[in-house]
Amino acid sequence: QLERGNLRTSWRKEHGHLRRAPVRASPLWNAKQRSVAAMRARVSRRPHRPSAKPKPAVSPLMLALVCCLCLFPPCLIWLLWRPSLGQRSWFRSPSPLPPPSPLAPLGEGNWTSALFLGDSSFVAAVHAAGHAFDAELVDERRPPLLVTVAEKADSPLLQNFLQSSILKHELRHWLVVALDSGVCEDLPDDVQWMACVSVPAQQEPADTAEPAMARPVNVKAQVLWATVKLGYDSLLVDTDVAFLQNPLPVLADYDRAHQQVRCGSAGAEPFLPHYPWLGAHVAESASTCESVIDLQAQRDEEHGIGAGFMRVKATPGGLLLLSRAMALSLKAPELTLQQSVSQAVGQLRGVITANTLPPATFPSRLVHLARPSRVFAYHQPCPKCVVVHSSWLTGHAAKVWRMKDQMLWSLDGPKKYYSDPKRKYIEYSNPSSMASQEAELNALKAAFMLGAMLDRTVILPEFRCHRCPTADGKGTTPKCSDMVTRCSLGAFGQLDLAKFAGAIPEDLFRERMFRYNPLTPKSAWGGSLFDSPVHLSFDSGKGGIGSLQASPEPGWEIQSSRAPEILSGAEVHPDNVLTPAADGSPTEDEVVAWFGSQTAPVLRFEHLYGLRPQFRHPARASAFDAMWNRATGM
Template sequence: MLASVDYGYVDMAVNLYLTSIRRLKISNFLLVCSDNQAAAVARAKGITSFTLDRHDVDGNKSSHYGSEGFIRKTHVKTDLILKALNLGYTVIIVDVDIIFLKNPIPYLQCDNCDISIQSDSTEVNSGFYLVKPTLSGISLHTRALEMAAANPRLTNQKTLARTLEKMNKTGEIRAQLLPDKIFPNGRIYFEEGGRMLPGDNPCRDCVVIHNNWIVGQKAKKYRFKEHLLWSVDTGEYYSCPNRKYMTYENPVYFGANSTFARENAALRCAFAIAHLLKRVLILPRFHCQGCKLCGRLGCPTCETGGAHFSNDTSKPLCYAGVYYNIAKLDRKLQYRESSFLQNPLVPRAIKESVSPVLTIIPSSEKKVSHAKNTFTTKWKSGATKEEIIKWFVSYSAVSVLRFEMLYGAFTGFDTLGDFKTNLKDGLILSDYRQYNTM
């Protein structure tokens, strides 16, 4: 079983190891590192690894989907597989954006196949397959590399898929397409499966989940975190006993024309308040409004599967990645995923140190709060910086400051200095798959 990685994606490789390889006690696994930095991380985590004697110029950073660096890196995988096949090994290739719910090896027992490969809905998926060291298996990878050399704009998935299709037509190879319900790709598992948040539609048949059909390492990592499929604790991301957090909800549905605007404004207020109180914001969940993939134009994903609802039980909730560009959010703002406190790596002491439910009410808002601890400001546009600090200093020892809602809760963004710019640059709208920045 092989996986390849460079330093830009090494935390994804560590997550694969922790959640899948080590948990399931799979021993025949080798992580092939493209650079010494990635190899050092692998060794520190006890991962059996091998370092290539060649180094990619972009090896220390993740490469954007479709970029020249991304395409070049994908062919390293084909070359590795071919080398292993020529040594007589049967190879299972595993992309690092994958999770095993069960050991996949017992499900890969096709005696008459040269290759058993996952589907990517539109073509075969080069991120997960088993190939045997037969003449056909070796020829497939040899021809795929030749096609890559002649067509440098094609990824290894394209070259593999096109070569496999040709060999299938001529009867030169025996191929098995792995069933979607056992080996779902990201489109099948998350989107068509109606899985927006943890607990949605548990998949009892699933063996391997491929976190693809979403662009970028940041977005993939964030989706893993929201689904409680992330176990990497770099920088005590989960386990720090002293870090302070803040959380709030979006309990009110204001109608199709204004709900997102109100929730977007509340998020800006929340980040500002967390910044003033030196806390890390735990993102809320948002009302799904329209969008094909639970975004702003239609919502079949949540409506068919989401088990998480607001106080208005006809309005399902979804996570921030539906609306915001995760890569930009990561670069500019400190936050945690909405399911953060459910992660088993968060200390129990943090989970149990929670304030009473608090609410800030500006004079322009109708009083819709049920919280006993309500703070009312005379300003129509929300509380000032001075009020925020004065009101909540008494909660400084509490790990999690919990607000019921933050609609119109803060004014005075001009008093935030450079943080105002971070808000502007960090809260950039996108679509669910993170293809388009809006």
């Protein structure tokens, strides 16, 4: 065969133009050639497909569809039958609850039947604020009605309570009872679940003309009695209260713990084991398991019951308690609301159930601010605190200032107290722990004079506590045992904060914690791109001075020969030192030449000890001295 093939090849090369004679092949070879040709024909007619992975036995899409079909029926049944979620789901819309039925009077006379209930606008406001849905039921009870009674002077505190507590925690069912005109107009109109009603301040019972009932503290009892009489659990909240947490779930937990301790076995663990106070109160109450707590209130160190945060349930016992408290106020006009309520609780012991809330979570002002000392927000943080009440402070100015130092103030106002992007500031420190009160007052005066020359607002520093508060919080001692104790302006010596704030315009100074408020500008406006913003960060959970971000601006120092004696070894590290022509007495022209072109929002000084700036015009100096004398009495 090889020879035959070679001969054919050679012959084909020589005689390629001639037709090759057919070669007869075997039948097996011909059948193989036909099958190969047929297979090549079939392959040539197919479209080209790249090689792919083998298909799985079950498609992922099909598997997901089967899982959804299997899980959908039980999920649907769970959503429809679970009240807490089914009411808010797409499958079932919440249903409004009807108004509660009014409570019948309980043996304390019918003279209380006319208090506020004859005012149709008041009754309508109560029902509007208390309008709730079945999804809001907690343990088969309606959500409590938050009640606040306010005068015109309370308007800033009321607006701050709205911003820092109501809107922050998304609370509903808030009733504001205004004793003066203009209070409701100061509140925004777009707040849902809030009702404000103006009532005359001279609300009196039908059969008495006792003037004590016209006092605002007793009007609170009347308002609370009327809302409870209409069938609403009512939580009376003063305007100087701040909610650090939502108090309603905590109060509901206390109710459950009360029921478990009362109705559970003797060896059962309480629902909230970290509140040992609950067992003592439960032991003193009635023995029936079905009774509820008629009164929950803050604990007052002097009277036992704090009326600034007090919850009274719509029960016969709660209505009886308020009726007895108002009757006591009629007999003794000098009694305050907390005194009358405390006496009523003592007289009705065994008839009603009253519990005071634990000071660890619901502290009064004395417990929160004095035991331990909490002057600023970074002093002894209280992560368990739910409510803070600024009682024990006289005057609105002192309460507002203390809430600002505690970073409980969230009211910016139309003048943009915090968020004004164009305002510039002066910041300075009091680094010496041995400086006298006179030295710190002179430094404060120098700061205000520099601010007037440069048109900048002064951010107040910490001061030494030249008069420390006593243990009971009712007075001060002449000297402090702890020389490094720091105070705010409100506790600085014998300075009257109300007089100070009344004499010096608010635009000229800010509190110590101003830069750490979340409302302050977080970017520098205008000027250089390298300027630091006003806002500084604050780690509220850390505590101590280390929780405050240090001021990033370079520190300035104006030299004075009196400063080293006042510093008494305190270390200061200024970045820039300036020397005035007159020792410690920079003129207005020198100050403007040094700092007038500064674009930074905050101008920081290491200290201002021993400085006595001099105004250019004597008339301006006289006007400033007169204002300073009115503010400090010096």
